[in-house]
Amino acid sequence: xxxxxxxxADASVIPVQAPASAPGRRADIxxxxxxxxxxxxxxxxxxxxxxxxxxxxxxxxxxxxxxxxLIYAGSLEFLLVPLVVAAVPLATVALTAFLVNVxxxxxxxxxxxxxxxxxxxxxxxxxxxxxxxxALSTADSARDWPGRRIVWLQVLLQLYWVLGATVxxxxxxxxxxxxxxxxxxMTALFTxxxxxxLRDRRGDLPTPVLxxxxxxxxxxxxxxxxxxxxxxxxxxxLMVRRLVAGVAARGSADA
Amino acid sequence: xxxxxxxxxxAGVAAAVTWALRALPFAALNALRSSAIVRDLSARTPAGxxxxxxxxxxxxxxVTHPARLLAPLVALAVTVAVHLWRxxxxxxxxxxxVVYVVLVNAVHLR
Numbered sequence: 018x019x020x021x022x023x024x025x026a027d028a029s030v031i032p033v034q035a036p037a038s039a040p041g042r043r044a045d046i047x048x049x050x051x052x053x054x055x056x057x058x059x060x061x062x063x064x065x066x067x068x069x070x071x072x073x074x075x076x077x078x079x080x081x082x083x084x085x086x087l088i089y090a091g092s093l094e095f096l097l098v099p100l101v102v103a104a105v106p107l108a109t110v111a112l113t114a115f116l117v118n119v120x121x122x123x124x125x126x127x128x129x130x131x132x133x134x135x136x137x138x139x140x141x142x143x144x145x146x147x148x149x150x151x152a153l154s155t156a157d158s159a160r161d162w163p164g165r166r167i168v169w170l171q172v173l174l175q176l177y178w179v180l181g182a183t184v185x186x187x188x189x190x191x192x193x194x195x196x197x198x199x200x201x202x203m204t205a206l207f208t209x210x211x212x213x214x215l216r217d218r219r220g221d222l223p224t225p226v227l228x229x230x231x232x233x234x235x236x237x238x239x240x241x242x243x244x245x246x247x248x249x250x251x252x253x254x255l256m257v258r259r260l261v262a263g264v265a266a267r268g269s270a271d272a
Numbered sequence: 273x274x275x276x277x278x279x280x281x282x283a284g285v286a287a288a289v290t291w292a293l294r295a296l297p298f299a300a301l302n303a304l305r306s307s308a309i310v311r312d313l314s315a316r317t318p319a320g321x322x323x324x325x326x327x328x329x330x331x332x333x334x335v336t337h338p339a340r341l342l343a344p345l346v347a348l349a350v351t352v353a354v355h356l357w358r359x360x361x362x363x364x365x366x367x368x369x370v371v372y373v374v375l376v377n378a379v380h381l382r
Contacts, residue, residue, distance in 0.1 A: 104274045198375075204347075228324050245326055
C-alpha cells in the first residue's frame, strides 16, 4: 500500500497545465485516439452485445442508448437488463448499482482528477471514471498526460460504448429472433476483469478464496439477494481477517 | 414489459448512485487516504468484487444437467485460456462469446 500512497503523493506535485490552444487541443485529441485504441476496440463489440442483449430481453431499442449514455457503467448495465425487465423496485436498482460500483470509491485514491481543470470537465471526468478509463489513466505510461488528454480519452471511450450499443440494439430489432447466447459477453467480461484484478493481487490467495466462499454462501442461503449477501459476507470476512492479523501482529510484538 | 417512465426512473437511479460513488469520494480524499482500513479494503475489494460478480453470472449453471453444462464451461475455459495466453480483453471476451454463441445456436447445447 505504501507504493500507492507514494504514487499519489508524487502525482500531486505535477504542475497545473496551461489553458489549451487550438493546436494543443488537436494534439490532445490525436493522443487520446491512440490511447483509446486498445481498450476502445473492446468496447465496440461489447457495446454491440449489450444492445442486442437488452433488445432481445424485450427492452425498447432506445433503452440501450439511455443506459449507455446516462448510467455508463457497463457491468451494471448488463446486470440491470433482467432486473428492469422484471420491473424490480427502484430501491433494488439503487442497491444493485451501489454493490456493483462501490469499487469506484477506491479509484479516487489514485485517479489523477487533480490534473483535470474546470468544473464541467471535472464533473464529466468523475461521471465517466469507468474501469477502463481508470486503468488507462493510472498506468505508468499515463503519468505525464495532461488533464485534457484524459478527458478526451474518456469522451472517446463513452462514444465507442454508446455507438456500439445503439448499433447493436437497432440491428437486433431488424433481425427478430436474433442470436442466442450473446449474454455470455457479460460472463466473459467479468472473467477477464477478475483475472486482471487477481493478477494485481498475486500472492494474495485469501482474497479470491474468501470471495468464492462468500458467493457460495450467498447462493445457497440468500439466492434472492445474491449480490448483497455475497458482498456483506466478503466485507465482513476482510474485516475479521484484518482484526485477526492485527491481534497476531500485536501478540508477536509483545513477545 | 415495464413502461418508459419506469425505465427512465431506473436509469436515473442507477446513474445517480454510480456518479455519487465515483465523484463524492474525491471530496473526502484526505480522510480516505489516512484510514488504514480503507487502504486495506481498497487493495483487496476490487479483485474480490470481480470474483463475486463472475460467480453471480454463473449462479444458474445447470449443475444437474451435465449436457447443458458443456457450452458455458467450454466457453469459460476458452475465455480464461485466451486471456492467459494473449492478455487482450477484447480477444478473450469476443473469443469466449463466439464459442458460446456457436455452441448454443449451431450445436444446440443449451
